[in-house]
Amino acid sequence: MTVAQSNIRAGFxxxxxxxxxxFRSVLDALSRPGRRFAIGTPFKGxxxxxxxxxxxxxxxxxxxxxxxxxxxxxxxxxxRFHTGAPVASGPDAAAFAVIVDVGTAPPLRTFAMxxxxxxxxxxxxxxxxxxxxxxxxxxxRGPGIEDMQVVRIAGLPDNFWTQWQANHAAFPQGVDIxxxxxxxxxxxxxxxxxxxxxxx
Amino acid sequence: MKKTLATDLDIxxxxxxxxxxxxxxxxxLAVLARASRQELEGAxxxxxxxxxxxxxxxxxxxMVMLRGRVGGTGDAFNVGEASVTRxxxxxxxxxxxVGYTLGRDRRKAELIAMFDALLQDEVxxxxxxxxxxxPLASQQATRRDAASRAAAASKVEFFTFVRGxx
Numbered sequence: 575m576t577v578a579q580s581n582i583r584a585g586f587x588x589x590x591x592x593x594x595x596x597f598r599s600v601l602d603a604l605s606r607p608g609r610r611f612a613i614g615t616p617f618k619g620x621x622x623x624x625x626x627x628x629x630x631x632x633x634x635x636x637x638x639x640x641x642x643x644x645x646x647x648x649x650x651x652x653x654r655f656h657t658g659a660p661v662a663s664g665p666d667a668a669a670f671a672v673i674v675d676v677g678t679a680p681p682l683r684t685f686a687m688x689x690x691x692x693x694x695x696x697x698x699x700x701x702x703x704x705x706x707x708x709x710x711x712x713x714x715r716g717p718g719i720e721d722m723q724v725v726r727i728a729g730l731p732d733n734f735w736t737q738w739q740a741n742h743a744a745f746p747q748g749v750d751i752x753x754x755x756x757x758x759x760x761x762x763x764x765x766x767x768x769x770x771x772x773x774x
Numbered sequence: 775m776k777k778t779l780a781t782d783l784d785i786x787x788x789x790x791x792x793x794x795x796x797x798x799x800x801x802x803l804a805v806l807a808r809a810s811r812q813e814l815e816g817a818x819x820x821x822x823x824x825x826x827x828x829x830x831x832x833x834x835x836x837m838v839m840l841r842g843r844v845g846g847t848g849d850a851f852n853v854g855e856a857s858v859t860r861x862x863x864x865x866x867x868x869x870x871x872v873g874y875t876l877g878r879d880r881r882k883a884e885l886i887a888m889f890d891a892l893l894q895d896e897v898x899x900x901x902x903x904x905x906x907x908x909p910l911a912s913q914q915a916t917r918r919d920a921a922s923r924a925a926a927a928s929k930v931e932f933f934t935f936v937r938g939x940x
Contacts, residue, residue: 582870584830655862656831
């Protein structure tokens with residue numbers, strides 16, 4: 575009995591329906607950028623937010639390497655046990671990235687951007703932030719947003735939106751981001767244009 | 775599902791391999807997997823009254839690809855797929871018990887996992903081995919022996935006389 579195995583926490587109680595519900599929520603989040611969607615309830619004893627844990631269980635499998643910003647053996651063993659997802663060797667090899675402190679995360683361009691021929695080969699970043707209702711207001715426009723959406727996300731570094739502009743400009747390549755905070759998720763697909771509001 | 779199941783078998787094996795009791799655990803899991811559900815239910819009756827297990831992975835059915843080699847030495851090929859049911863659970867803060875069994879009987883996978891969890895705990899280990907594993911193993915050995923005797927008794931030797939010689 576290894577330490578990692580004895581620490582493994584439970585996954586979905588009802589795997590089929592829980593995974594479908596989580597998938598539906600993240601689909602909504604990415605097709606309606608800037609709106610918050612609730613995903614699931616917390617897992618007992620798991621050091622991950624509810625939304626983050628549900629997304630990982632629903633989206634990953636043995637074909638999707640996951641890069642962990644903080645490589646916690648218990649969490650990687652948990653995900654590997656439930657979905658078979660391997661740990662990515664680096665940010666550029668990851669299909670999904672779990673970022674818990676966006677301030678110290680590597681820049682967006684270090685993650686897989688996909689190629690012009692297959693832009694779907696890009697990474698999806700799952701970013702846990704302290705709040706999805708506080709922080710500097712920014713203005714989002716683009717597909718899935720009627721007119722304009724004001725979004726406030728706390729804990730982002732100063733140059734984050736500059737990095738995002740470069741990511742958006744690389745369309746059709748580029749990464750997609752799902753911000754999570756406890757049980758809420760908010761999507762930022764590569765098609766979204768972001769502008770800072772006045773006075774910042 | 776199919777692929778995940780195969781990977782997971784690997785994980786369980788490699789994790790268990792690191793522990794010292796790997797061979798012993800492999801043996802008791804094999805005995806439990808070969809037992810029938812009725813036998814396991816009957817044996818479990820003696821251990822009722824434990825705290826309810828925490829299901830780390832509720833019992834679920836899937837498929838695994840069976841591979842074979844002609845004559846045991848040829849190239850590996852896919853024989854076909856088999857239904858497998860698996861379950862993982864633990865009692866309190868105890869070890870993770872896993873159950874894998876052929877077929878789609880979820881309760882049987884749960885029972886195997888519950889016995890596996892108990893067998894990894896030093897306190898009930900000896901009791902479970904004495905009451906469950908040893909009797910089941912000897913029954914299975916007897917059955918296997920009887921089956922191979924029955925097969926051996928029906929064996930027909932084919933031979934031909936050599937022709938063309940006087």
